[in-house]
Amino acid sequence: MADGASPVLDLLRQLIARRSLTPDDAGCCELIGERLKKLGFALEYIDAGGVTNLWATAGSGGPLMILAGHTDVVPTGPLEQWTSDPFQPQVRDGLLYGRGAADMKSGIAAMVCATERLMARRPLRGTLGYLITSDEEGVAQHGTRHVVEVLEARGVRPDYAIVGEASSNEKLGDRIVIGRRGSLNGILTVLGKQGHVAYPHKVENPIHRLAPALAELVGTAWDPGNAHFPPTSFQVSNIHAGTGANNVVPGECQVVFNFRYCTESTAASLRERVEATLQRHGLRYRLDWQLSGEPFLTRQGGLIAAAEAAIGAVTGLKPELFTGGGTSDARFISPWGAEVVEIGPINDSIHKINEHVRVADLEPLSAIYEKVLEQLL
Structure with a gap:
């Protein structure tokens, strides 16, 4: 034509x-x-x-x-x-x-x-x-x-x-x-205490505090999926911390993550499980959620x-x-x-x-x- x-x-x-x-x-x-x-x-x-x-x-x-x-x-x-x-x-x-x-x-x-x-x-x-x-x-x-x-x-x-x-x-x-799949976004800010790297007893490194909790979140099987959808996926898209100097422990660490989730999970259940993990690890944090769609x-x-x-x-x-x-x-x-x-x-x-x-x-x-x-x- x-x-x-x-x-x-x-x-x-x-x-x-x-x-x-x-x-x-x-x-x-x-x-x-x-x-x-x-x-x-x-x-x-x-x-x-x-x-x-x-x-x-x-x-x-x-x-x-x-x-x-x-x-x-x-x-x-x-x-x-x-x-x-x-x-x-x-x-x-x-x-x-x-x-x-x-x-x-x-x-x-x-x-x-x-x-x-x-x-x-x-x-x-x-x-x-x-x-x-x-x-x-x-x-x-x-x-x-x-x-x-x-x-x-x-x-x-x-x-x-x-x-x-x-x-x-x-x-x-x-x-x-x-x-x-649904899409649920999270911006997690883990709070610490900034200071000199040479005095670790005087600082609280938020990256160190976050690491075990993040490893658990990454390794969690959120659901098995079903005949129509694959299992729910947790993915980190961005991590940011630091002042730019190599001798300063940062006061905060921010992680941006996303759930692409199937009908076996809900946004509410995923939020609850994430926050329970963070609390279990004793983190001080702020967490902002944004639901793109069920x-x-x-x-x-x-x-x-x-x-x-x-x-x-x-x-x-x-x-x-x-x-x-x-x-x-x-x-x-x-x-x-x-x-x-x-x-x-x-x-x-x-x-x-x-x-x-x-x-x-x-x-x-x-x-x-x-x-x-x-x-x-």
Whole structure:
């Protein structure tokens, strides 16, 4: 297919050209809204905290299907390492390069074009909603989380949701994400007493005090995992202490850590076990917790079956049902009561220099979304 003959590619290029570094939408939602408004969608902006959130609906009655995504992208990294300007999309050797090409402006473009084709043929049998935010790659406090809270307070209850994150591994459609582990972050500050290294009896070295406790935390089996998730993982991402001088015992030692946890554990249980360990070792400390999202799992149901059938029809593949990877906005949609899956392009280049998407995958991805909508709406 020639470049200009692909509606998805055309829209994707327009989206990539908008420099939407998180949490700046840079006009992406306006572009998407203009396309949806022509189809009869009612548009509402549920903005908060400098974040753009588009909620657009068409049709009436149930079921309610949501197509969800984010327009914000991560920073580019060193521009000199890109082979072309990350906000001037270019096609080379069958790949479209640009920041957001895979994560996840291609998913949004494919969703919009799928909706246009379907609604040109027949009316919706139910309600279709778009939930598009510019706050997924950042702190994710004023984006999908906020919109869900507003809509839930209104009594809105979705039945199904597709998040257009880059979910495929090696071939388009070889994986469907049906769940994610929870993410719990901790910043631990162990308190000591600063002083000269030559007088250890006059100081309290927080690094020495921390070491046995940290070894225990690292070696703890937090849970065994289950059929859908691996065991919960505790990982230290940063340790900082010291004044810069080699003859001073520091007064504090800070450790940043993360739990990626499965449905066998809860955030509350992990917090309790960590703090019990620290207290058992007699540490003086401060501990700040930040919950990024609870784990979720979409059980086999109508949406997964529809997604499997659509992928099989378009690609001939039987997708793996996957729960790995990082977090996504599906973590806010799932507790809302919807069956949620993530379907999108190959994720190999996301967040990397020279992020790209296969041009040949764009129209098939849109066809997958269209077939899912056909079955459920």
